[in-house]
Amino acid sequence: MSKLIELSDLPQAAQGPVLFWQRAIENPLQVCSLFPSSPFVGRAMTEVLGKRIESHVIELGAGTGAVTRQLIRNGVEPGKLTLVEIDARLGGHLRRRFPDTDVLIGSAEDLAKVWQERNGENVGAIISTLPMRLFSKKLIYLVMKNSLQVLDEGGMFVQFTYRQTSPVPPRVVNALRLKAWRYTRVWLNLPPAAIWVYERMPQPREI
Numbered sequence: 595m596s597k598l599i600e601l602s603d604l605p606q607a608a609q610g611p612v613l614f615w616q617r618a619i620e621n622p623l624q625v626c627s628l629f630p631s632s633p634f635v636g637r638a639m640t641e642v643l644g645k646r647i648e649s650h651v652i653e654l655g656a657g658t659g660a661v662t663r664q665l666i667r668n669g670v671e672p673g674k675l676t677l678v679e680i681d682a683r684l685g686g687h688l689r690r691r692f693p694d695t696d697v698l699i700g701s702a703e704d705l706a707k708v709w710q711e712r713n714g715e716n717v718g719a720i721i722s723t724l725p726m727r728l729f730s731k732k733l734i735y736l737v738m739k740n741s742l743q744v745l746d747e748g749g750m751f752v753q754f755t756y757r758q759t760s761p762v763p764p765r766v767v768n769a770l771r772l773k774a775w776r777y778t779r780v781w782l783n784l785p786p787a788a789i790w791v792y793e794r795m796p797q798p799r800e801i
């Protein structure tokens with residue numbers, strides 16, 4: 595496969611964005627963006643977690659680590675952070691860039707199986723920049739269902755999107771009995787983004 599630029603020719607700091615562009619050009623439907631997220635996206639996605647940043651956190655679709663960097667900067671411990679990335683080259687980059695995190699190379703829809711096999715600890719939050727808008731409803735359902743299986747009772751699934759409306763369709767939200775709400779818009783991103791939160795509906799109380 596021809597390469598636009600040899601990564602080894604570039605200084606370490608430049609490798610992230612260049613690798614992102616390479617993978618976006620070679621695989622546009624999977625990466626689905628020409629620019630890594632701005633630091634403001636990662637910051638907003640961490641802010642909404644509150645105390646959950648002290649628990650184990652999983653990031654889906656970590657790419658070159660733009661959001662990962664902010665998660666760590668804003669208090670998530672690298673040793674309690676698992677990064678899931680389907681693209682093996684991006685996964686390799688993540689392992690080099692964040693050696694103290696746990697990097698899983700594979701698809702987000704297999705998360706529950708992998709987590710069960712390795713007896714993974716309880717997870718307080720899942721942060722996702724997966725290109726949900728390009729996923730089929732079935733795939734979104736599987737990603738969300740798997741995520742709920744590994745999330746604590748009070749856990750939170752946080753998703754970014756470029757549009758106004760929920761990236762998880764109402765049918766999936768209802769089928770999984772979720773509460774969906776938009777946390778904020780992030781104007782300082784190309785293009786501007788929005789952060790959505792999905793939580794389990796509280797169980798009805800006995801009367």
Ligand SMILES: C[S@@+](CC[C@H](N)C(=O)[O-])C[C@H]1O[C@@H](n2cnc3c(N)ncnc32)[C@H](O)[C@@H]1O
Binds near residue numbers: 627655679684700724
């Ligand atoms: C829009 S990019 C976000 C990258 C980075 N987190 C950021 O914010 O700049 C989406 C990422 O999700 C990854 N991805 C797409 N489908 C995936 C799947 N089913 N499982 C895991 N990762 C996936 C892509 O390879 C890409 O790195």
